Amino acid sequence: xxxxxxxxxxxxxxxxxxxxxxxxxxxxxxxxxxxxxxxxxxxxxxxxxxxxxxxxxxxxxxxxxxxxxxxxxxxxxxxxxxxxxxxxxxxxxxxxxxxxxxxxxxxxxxxxxxxxxxxxxxxxxxxxxxxxxxxxxxxxxxxxxxxxx
Amino acid sequence: xxxxxxxxxxxxxxxxxxxxxxxxxxxxxxxxxxxxxxxxxxxxxxxxxxxxxxxxxxxxxxxxxxxxxxxxxxxxxxxxxxxxxxxxxxxxxxxxxxxxxxxxxxxxxxxxxxxxxxxxxxx
Numbered sequence: 191x192x193x194x195x196x197x198x199x200x201x202x203x204x205x206x207x208x209x210x211x212x213x214x215x216x217x218x219x220x221x222x223x224x225x226x227x228x229x230x231x232x233x234x235x236x237x238x239x240x241x242x243x244x245x246x247x248x249x250x251x252x253x254x255x256x257x258x259x260x261x262x263x264x265x266x267x268x269x270x271x272x273x274x275x276x277x278x279x280x281x282x283x284x285x286x287x288x289x290x291x292x293x294x295x296x297x298x299x300x301x302x303x304x305x306x307x308x309x310x311x312x313x314x315x316x317x318x319x320x321x322x323x324x325x326x327x328x329x330x331x332x333x334x335x336x337x338x339x
Numbered sequence: 340x341x342x343x344x345x346x347x348x349x350x351x352x353x354x355x356x357x358x359x360x361x362x363x364x365x366x367x368x369x370x371x372x373x374x375x376x377x378x379x380x381x382x383x384x385x386x387x388x389x390x391x392x393x394x395x396x397x398x399x400x401x402x403x404x405x406x407x408x409x410x411x412x413x414x415x416x417x418x419x420x421x422x423x424x425x426x427x428x429x430x431x432x433x434x435x436x437x438x439x440x441x442x443x444x445x446x447x448x449x450x451x452x453x454x455x456x457x458x459x460x461x462x
């Protein structure tokens with residue numbers, strides 16, 4: 191006696207979808223953890239070097255972030271950062287290196303539109319909304335602090 | 340001393356990695372998929388709010404670059420700047436956010452411009 195389950199191709203597709211995403215999600219998260227953590231690790235090594243050179247913690251941290259922005263721009267310019275993003279997903283996007291990548295990449299691609307409407311405008315296609323959002327939220331929080339304190 | 344100097348690499352890796360996992364989950368589990376721009380905005384805003392409330396500071400102390408390098412760290416300096424500016428009144432509030440992030444923004448614009456001008460796009 192055999193048990194046959196009748197499934198239409200459509201149902202089969204749905205069942206497949208239910209099973210498939212999970213291992214991919216775990217794999218994506220693992221890669222994001224390793225790549226994102228790795229980028230932060232590199233930044234921390236740089237900060238430690240600055241600390242070792244006798245720079246104060248605050249300045250060392252700012253210098254570390256600035257160096258990572260530089261590295262992110264440079265790797266994007268060399269065409270290497272795309273493979274970091276495709277490897278690590280959010281691990282490549284969330285650190286400031288990803289922020290730098292989001293500035294350089296569209297700016298570089300639209301160089302043909304000139305330096306004002308191409309490079310100048312497209313540089314802020316992602317960075318602009320982030321800075322706007324941060325500025326507004328910061329203003330609201332500061333205002334709240336001013337009123338309630 | 341030199342031993343404890345390198346011990347901070349572990350929390351930097353773990354906390355930075357975990358923040359990126361949160362971002363990855365946000366991208367994978369949202370129905371109309373979150374673009375990188377959405378993710379960056381959400382994390383910058385979260386960092387600004389928690390930075391202003393003083394909740395992000397302990398994470399920076401604990402994880403160092405693991406907290407300052409993800410974009411929440413960018414929001415953190417803005418939120419912190421605005422709240423610190425509030426001590427000197429409304430003008431301080433207006434200036435504080437951008438002032439906190441000024442070094443990062445200027446560096447990003449400078450390096451991005453140089454790189455965008457001097458490199459050719461691939462493909």
